[in-house]
Amino acid sequence: MSEHRFILQPYCGVGSRHTCPSCHKKRCFSRYIDTEKQVTFPDDVGRCDHEQSCSYHRTPKEYFERNPHDKPQHSDWSAPSARRATPTEPTKPTKPASFIAADTVVQTLHGYDRNNLFLFLKSKFGPDDAERMMREYCVGTSKHWPGACVFWQTDINGCIRTGKVMLYDAGSGKRVKEPFNHVSWAHSLMKLPDYNLRQCFFGEHLLPMNRGKPVALVESEKTALIANWYLPEYVWLATGGKNGCLNADALRVLSGRQVILYPDLGATEQWRQKLPLMKSLGIEATIFNFMDDVADDTDKSAGYDIADYLLQIEPDQAVLQSMIRKYPMLQKFIDDLQLELVSVERYDPTTGTLLSTSNNLNNEK
Numbered sequence: 001m002s003e004h005r006f007i008l009q010p011y012c013g014v015g016s017r018h019t020c021p022s023c024h025k026k027r028c029f030s031r032y033i034d035t036e037k038q039v040t041f042p043d044d045v046g047r048c049d050h051e052q053s054c055s056y057h058r059t060p061k062e063y064f065e066r067n068p069h070d071k072p073q074h075s076d077w078s079a080p081s082a083r084r085a086t087p088t089e090p091t092k093p094t095k096p097a098s099f100i101a102a103d104t105v106v107q108t109l110h111g112y113d114r115n116n117l118f119l120f121l122k123s124k125f126g127p128d129d130a131e132r133m134m135r136e137y138c139v140g141t142s143k144h145w146p147g148a149c150v151f152w153q154t155d156i157n158g159c160i161r162t163g164k165v166m167l168y169d170a171g172s173g174k175r176v177k178e179p180f181n182h183v184s185w186a187h188s189l190m191k192l193p194d195y196n197l198r199q200c201f202f203g204e205h206l207l208p209m210n211r212g213k214p215v216a217l218v219e220s221e222k223t224a225l226i227a228n229w230y231l232p233e234y235v236w237l238a239t240g241g242k243n244g245c246l247n248a249d250a251l252r253v254l255s256g257r258q259v260i261l262y263p264d265l266g267a268t269e270q271w272r273q274k275l276p277l278m279k280s281l282g283i284e285a286t287i288f289n290f291m292d293d294v295a296d297d298t299d300k301s302a303g304y305d306i307a308d309y310l311l312q313i314e315p316d317q318a319v320l321q322s323m324i325r326k327y328p329m330l331q332k333f334i335d336d337l338q339l340e341l342v343s344v345e346r347y348d349p350t351t352g353t354l355l356s357t358s359n360n361l362n363n364e365k
C-alpha cells in the first residue's frame, strides 16, 4: 500500500478542484495529498485535467527531489506513477488507460431529486445519509434516461476510468430491465475518440483513505453503497458484474489487503476460481458463503444479494427483533458477522469533520 501513500485528492467533496497554476483554468487542478497526513504539499503539486492542452503534472517525487528536507524519513513509499501510467504487465505492455475529466464528473454530482437511486436510498436512510453515500462513492445523476444515475469508476489515484449509467426504480430500488436492460457507459455516450477503457473497482478511490480496513467485494454498485452504510468497518467495492474487474490488472490495487468476497447467489464457484490469482497477487481472500448456504429457494429465485438482507435490518433493535422473527436467517447472518447495535460516528473522509452520529449495526470484532 505504501506506493499509494501520496494520491491525487479524490474529487468528491467541496473545493477539491482548483485553478491550474499553468493554464489558469478553473476547477481542473487536483492536488496531491498525503494519506498519512504528515506531508503538506504546496499548491502547485498536482495534476491538470487538461491532459492535451495543458498537461501540467508535478508529482510528489519531483517535489521531494527539490525539497529533500520535506521527504518523510524511513518510509518506503514511492510516488504514484506519472500521468496516464498505470501498472503494466512486464511481459505484455498494456496501453495506458484513458480518463474522463473530473470537471465532467463534478457536474453530475447534483440533481439528486431527479435520481431514482437517490430517491430510493433517501426512503431507506434519510436525505443526509443518502446524499453522503452518493458523494462518497461518486454517484452522479445522468440525463440519459429520466431518473438515471451514473456510477463513476474512480481509480486508486483519483482518475476516472468511466461511468456506468443505470436506471433503478425509485420505489423498489430494483434495476429497470424492461423493455430493455438500462445500462450504458459514459465514455461511449460522450463519444470520446480512441478511448482505452480499463475498468477499475467501483469505490476504489476510497482505499487509500481506509488503509487499515479489510475490503469487501460485491458485484453491484448499489450493494456496495448500502452495505457500506450497515457495515462501515469494511471498504465496500463493486466489481460491476460477474466478471467485471476480477482480472490481474484491476485486482492489483488489492495487493496486501484482506478481502472478503460476497458473490451474488449462484456466482460463488466463478469467484472461487479467482482465488489462486488473488493469492498470487498477495491478496488474502476468503469467500463469504452466506448467500448460497442460508438463502431459501424464494430468495434464490428472486436473485437476492447481501443488500437485500441488510435492507431488512432497521437501525433499531426492537424492529430488528421483529425482523429476525420474520426472517430467521437474519439472526445467523448477524451472529456470523458478530454484529451488534452501537452508536456510529461518521466523518467526512476528505476533511475529517464529524458528519453525523447514528445507531447502527456494527461489527466490533
Ligand SMILES: [Zn+2]
Pocket: 020, 021, 022, 023, 024, 025, 028, 048, 049, 050, 054, 055, 056
Ligand atoms: Zn492546466
